[in-house]
Amino acid sequence: MTFKKYKVVNEKNQRNFVFNIKVNVKPVFSSIVHTAAYEGPCRCGKLEELTPEAERSKSMKAFAKFQEDVKENISPEANILKPVYVEYDESFIVKEEEFKKLEEDINDVDLFLLSYRVPGIERYRKPVAMIGKGVTNVDVAAYLRSRGIEGYAPLDYNELNELISLMQVRKAVRHTKILVATGGELFPYGVVSTIWDLEGLKTKYGVGYHRIHFTEIFRELEKVDEKEARKIAGKIIENAKKVKIEEDFVANDVKFYLAVRKLMKKYGCNAFTFPCFEACSSRLPDKYKVVPCLTHTLLKDQGYPSACEEDISALMAMIILMYISKKSAFMGNPLMIDEKTLKIVHSVPGLKMNGFDKPDMPYELWHFTQGGWGTKVQINLAENTEKTVTLARFNPTATEILVTKGKITKCEFYEVGCSPGVYIEVNNAKEIIHKQVDFGHHMAMVYGDYTQKIEELSKLMKFKVVKA
Numbered sequence: 001m002t003f004k005k006y007k008v009v010n011e012k013n014q015r016n017f018v019f020n021i022k023v024n025v026k027p028v029f030s031s032i033v034h035t036a037a038y039e040g041p042c043r044c045g046k047l048e049e050l051t052p053e054a055e056r057s058k059s060m061k062a063f064a065k066f067q068e069d070v071k072e073n074i075s076p077e078a079n080i081l082k083p084v085y086v087e088y089d090e091s092f093i094v095k096e097e098e099f100k101k102l103e104e105d106i107n108d109v110d111l112f113l114l115s116y117r118v119p120g121i122e123r124y125r126k127p128v129a130m131i132g133k134g135v136t137n138v139d140v141a142a143y144l145r146s147r148g149i150e151g152y153a154p155l156d157y158n159e160l161n162e163l164i165s166l167m168q169v170r171k172a173v174r175h176t177k178i179l180v181a182t183g184g185e186l187f188p189y190g191v192v193s194t195i196w197d198l199e200g201l202k203t204k205y206g207v208g209y210h211r212i213h214f215t216e217i218f219r220e221l222e223k224v225d226e227k228e229a230r231k232i233a234g235k236i237i238e239n240a241k242k243v244k245i246e247e248d249f250v251a252n253d254v255k256f257y258l259a260v261r262k263l264m265k266k267y268g269c270n271a272f273t274f275p276c277f278e279a280c281s282s283r284l285p286d287k288y289k290v291v292p293c294l295t296h297t298l299l300k301d302q303g304y305p306s307a308c309e310e311d312i313s314a315l316m317a318m319i320i321l322m323y324i325s326k327k328s329a330f331m332g333n334p335l336m337i338d339e340k341t342l343k344i345v346h347s348v349p350g351l352k353m354n355g356f357d358k359p360d361m362p363y364e365l366w367h368f369t370q371g372g373w374g375t376k377v378q379i380n381l382a383e384n385t386e387k388t389v390t391l392a393r394f395n396p397t398a399t400e401i402l403v404t405k406g407k408i409t410k411c412e413f414y415e416v417g418c419s420p421g422v423y424i425e426v427n428n429a430k431e432i433i434h435k436q437v438d439f440g441h442h443m444a445m446v447y448g449d450y451t452q453k454i455e456e457l458s459k460l461m462k463f464k465v466v467k468a
Contacts (some may be wrong), residue, residue: 081109
């Protein structure tokens with residue numbers, strides 16, 4: 001993966017750059033200009049309207065209209081590349097000089113938007129879309145798909161823009177690079193069901209990674225500016241509704257966060273995961289009086305997917321959910337309470353779970369340990385106006401995603417350890433737990449129902465959706 005065009009982590013522009021990525025759409029207007037005026041089985045009309053000059057004049061007017069329509073109707077998630085007029089005659093062969101018009105910015109093209117047939121456009125093996133109510137656009141799409149090329153036949157601009165939205169998510173995923181903090185193990189102790197083949201993940205979806213030993217974070221933590229950490233901690237404390245942890249301990253966790261941000265910038269990463277069990281066993285968290293929970297919350301609220309326990313399966317689901325919803329996420333261990341209820345517990349809710357452009361959710365600051373240290377953000381997720389949630393997790397081979405939805409009914413809080421506990425009403429909790437045997441335990445969660453959008457995205461990204 002290359003990140004040359006984007007600022008991966010930048011203190012002055014804190015939001016994850018992937019939310020600003022656009023789909024580069026190349027409008028291509030094609031026209032058949034016959035070499036003479038004549039009628040036949042595929043062409044009829046007044047001869048004066050069938051001359052090359054008349055056809056070309058009509059086509060140029062239609063080209064201008066095509067450009068206007070694209071500009072007025074296409075999604076803001078698209079970046080419109082220079083529109084091109086392509087002409088060919090009744091030989092139905094597009095000349096090389098016409099193709100050269102398409103090649104000026106061919107490396108930037110994410111999607112060709114055609115007005116009509118362009119014989120030979122399959123040479124570029126780029127996705128192609130043509131708006132229409134049937135016939136030509138479905139014919140071209142079927143031709144391309146039979147050759148392993150993405151072909152789309154949206155009925156209107158609404159469907160085209162839905163496609164562009166999904167392509168934007170896929171492009172964002174391809175520009176994601178995970179900072180994987182590890183204890184050196186292949187499988188983290190607490191989540192042996194994690195995606196372990198990171199090279200395979202890169203091949204499948206373009207997701208990059210950089211592995212570091214978690215001790216590097218603690219070495220970086222010692223270099224963090226004390227004043228900067230206390231300034232950020234002060235703001236976090238000031239905005240909290242209630243604080244049940246000492247300021248010094250909040251500052252410690254902010255130092256951990258700043259150390260992670262520094263390393264993400266150093267290695268060009270925009271997602272993160274941390275091995276909780278392995279780090280805990282090293283006693284370094286106890287030495288520095290830190291836990292990673294606040295870091296996960298702060299990163300996600302800036303659009304950087306961040307998962308507990310080095311769980312890449314939950315992280316990949318979180319990436320999909322956050323990029324689709326444009327919201328921060330929660331994750332945790334689903335536990336069956338009864339046949340209609342799951343409880344999910346972890347200390348990583350996000351303040352921006354209603355959307356990155358929405359106000360922060362009200363929160364309190366509690367401590368994770370009996371000793372009073374370890375900042376955990378506490379949010380009553382049951383008091384939110386939106387109650388519906390989508391939960392997801394990838395399987396260990398990153399080929400399938402388990403997706404379900406439910407409704408939050410209540411929230412519990414625990415003085416020590418992971419909290420809150422979120423109760424979710426689902427259709428069949430037993431079925432979800434049974435299906436998790438192929439996926440593992442943690443699930444990522446966002447507000448809203450995105451099950452259908454994930455199904456549509458799966459067609460582009462080539463993973464299987466398992467519903468429960």
